[in-house]
Amino acid sequence: MKAPKFDYIKAESRSHALELLDQLGEDGRILAGGQSLMPTLNMRLSQPGTLIDINKVSDLSGITLEDGVVHIGAMTRHVEVATSPIVAKHLPLIAEAMKHVAHHAVRNRGTIGGSVALADPAAEMPACILALGATLVVESINGRREIAADDYFKGLYETAREPNELLVEILIPSKKTGEVSVFLELAQRHGDFAMAGLACVARVSNKTFEELRLVYFGSEDRPTIGTGAIAAVIGQTCSDECKEAAAIALANDLDPMTNLQGSAAMKLHLQKVLTGRALDTAVERAEAT
Ligand SMILES: Cc1cc2nc3c(=O)[nH]c(=O)nc-3n(C[C@H](O)[C@H](O)[C@H](O)COP(=O)(O)OP(=O)(O)OC[C@H]3O[C@@H](n4cnc5c(N)ncnc54)[C@H](O)[C@@H]3O)c2cc1C
Numbered sequence: 565m566k567a568p569k570f571d572y573i574k575a576e577s578r579s580h581a582l583e584l585l586d587q588l589g590e591d592g593r594i595l596a597g598g599q600s601l602m603p604t605l606n607m608r609l610s611q612p613g614t615l616i617d618i619n620k621v622s623d624l625s626g627i628t629l630e631d632g633v634v635h636i637g638a639m640t641r642h643v644e645v646a647t648s649p650i651v652a653k654h655l656p657l658i659a660e661a662m663k664h665v666a667h668h669a670v671r672n673r674g675t676i677g678g679s680v681a682l683a684d685p686a687a688e689m690p691a692c693i694l695a696l697g698a699t700l701v702v703e704s705i706n707g708r709r710e711i712a713a714d715d716y717f718k719g720l721y722e723t724a725r726e727p728n729e730l731l732v733e734i735l736i737p738s739k740k741t742g743e744v745s746v747f748l749e750l751a752q753r754h755g756d757f758a759m760a761g762l763a764c765v766a767r768v769s770n771k772t773f774e775e776l777r778l779v780y781f782g783s784e785d786r787p788t789i790g791t792g793a794i795a796a797v798i799g800q801t802c803s804d805e806c807k808e809a810a811a812i813a814l815a816n817d818l819d820p821m822t823n824l825q826g827s828a829a830m831k832l833h834l835q836k837v838l839t840g841r842a843l844d845t846a847v848e849r850a851e852a853t
Contacts, residue, residue, distance in 0.1 A: 565606055565608060573615070576620070583705060585704065592613070596675045625675075627645065634650060642674045646662035657763060660747040661688040661763065665689070666755050677731045682721060685782065687781065688758070688761065693736060694763070696736050699735040702729040703730050710735075747762070748845075759782055761780070761838070762778060764843075772800065773797050774799075778794055784818060790810075793839060796809040796810045
């Protein structure tokens with residue numbers, strides 16, 4: 565199928581993009597890398613009247629480290645995030661996850677902002693920024709607003725961003741001393757969207773979990789914090805019993821959706837398996853540092 569007719573405007577600056585978003589309302593749609601938007605237009609799943617192309621707005625991309633926080637501009641391409649020395653050193657969870665995001669061609673065009681704005685429940689970046697306690701910065705003609713990742717994901721492709729707001733950057737606390745992270749994903753083929761996946765950030769001492777954040781994706785309508793599984797493990801020494809307790813608790817944390825990637829029961833089983841693997845790997849990585 566071909567896309568329905570739409571108008572196209574190239575935003576000359578960030579303020580121009582904000583003005584267009586305000587004027588066009590629900591009828592306007594930001595065009596970033598186009599890797600998700602163009603297929604949905606071609607399949608007629610979406611019919612915006614006007615695309616607002618932000619590819620020439622140069623101050624929306626780039627990666628910097630400021631006072632222990634990594635700033636990633638919304639228009640930063642996946643490939644730039646994947647090859648950034650700042651990300652490799654200060655955000656190892658994201659560096660590990662990026663290897664699972666789509667294929668080279670998609671990573672060359674797709675942007676981290678597009679991924680977070682879209683909020684596909686099987687995407688890697690939303691889970692990572694939730695696990696890392698990131699802050700999303702959005703702007704409209706009325707000013708700038710910061711949204712904690714914990715408050716951002718509202719449902720299937722639904723977020724706390726208003727239609728007249730542009731996602732401009734993501735602020736992610738850099739890795740703290742003693743912190744380890746693990747990213748695990750199961751997909752039908754490498755680079756496909758996840759059947760099940762887990763972003764884990766932990767502090768482990770003598771095989772005991774002192775701090776832990778487990779965020780599951782590819783299961784529910786949004787990335788989900790495994791609060792029961794975390795409570796079952798925190799303060800415990802890693803063991804078969806501890807992993808079993810986490811798996812039992814996870815059945816209450818997650819209510820997976822059956823979809824083309826797999827049944828609800830299979831997804832829950834896979835997430836339990838990934839939880840055990842992530843806990844073991846977190847201990848191994850803590851011992852290796
Ligand atoms: C074959 C294929 C496989 C893929 N596999 C994966 C995968 O395994 N994992 C994964 O995470 N993704 C995958 N993707 C999607 C890819 O990562 C996209 O790049 C990403 O989802 C969207 O980024 P984009 O820059 O292309 O955004 P676009 O497609 O341009 O936009 C997506 C949506 O976000 C909105 N938007 C974009 N930027 C902003 C902004 N700054 N402010 C407000 N709204 C904005 C747009 O209006 C649109 O609604 C795949 C895509 C393809 C085609």
